[in-house]
């Protein structure tokens with residue numbers, strides 16, 4: 001049976017917030033009986049765009065990551081609920097019942113992703129429900145997916161085996177897979193959100209002028225073993241990306257024809273070493 005999944009391409013998200021706004025437009029002040037009570041005008045972000053900035057100086061990048069209820073197949077929120085107040089539908093969607101969940105604040109605390117919001121006025125937990133009322137009316141896309149101008153957010157309905165094959169083929173990742181919740185929201189290009197880089201610019205003096213050192217070999221080592229090697233680009237830049245955050249001490253070595261240069265670096269988060277003069 002085919003089920004709903006959301007695929008998000010972090011590299012394509014521009015932080016325009018149209019998906020967040022469209023979701024608010026759909027739910028603020030609107031009740032969909034059997035699906036959701038109105039979303040409060042303030043305080044809730046059922047689709048929340050996270051931001052991760054990496055690096056320093058001229059070597060920085062920013063990743064915007066839309067997040068939302070993951071519609072987990074093994075959902076802690078569901079296990080915490082009394083009276084079947086949270087249920088998993090056959091199409092993969094997780095629904096928090098707006099009537100049965102009244103007073104059940106523990107559902108907010110049970111979500112390890114922080115994607116359940118407490119409605120103080122109505123005394124109910126609420127989360128983005130995959131626009132289930134629209135899907136049931138025949139929509140093929142969610143409000144967020146419909147308005148996204150870059151195609152960064154797309155709902156797809158696939159058999160689980162086909163989705164797993166697609167995830168493997170396209171390198172899609174889930175948020176915090178180590179929790180074992182089996183999310184149905186998948187990310188492409190998530191690496192900048194959760195890994196670090198070490199970069200810098202290699203320069204040399206030529207006829208008294210500072211010039212970018214293009215084509216120099218740069219090696220990255222850890223614990224005495226080379227882990228990566230690059231060649232500087234036409235600006236003399238190099239960037240070792242995808243390193244685990246807080247992964248400790250590394251050595252960057254520029255192997256120039258004129259001799260080697262070594263720089264020690266400790267990786268907590270991303271590091272730009274700035275200019276390295278040969």
Ligand code: SF4
Nearest residue numbers: 069070071072077111
């Ligand atoms: S992300 Fe949180 S609220 Fe959504 S299904 Fe998973 S545990 Fe439940």
Ligand code: SF4
Nearest residue numbers: 013014016017019148
């Ligand atoms: S609408 Fe698309 S590009 Fe804009 S914030 Fe949402 S996912 Fe990102």
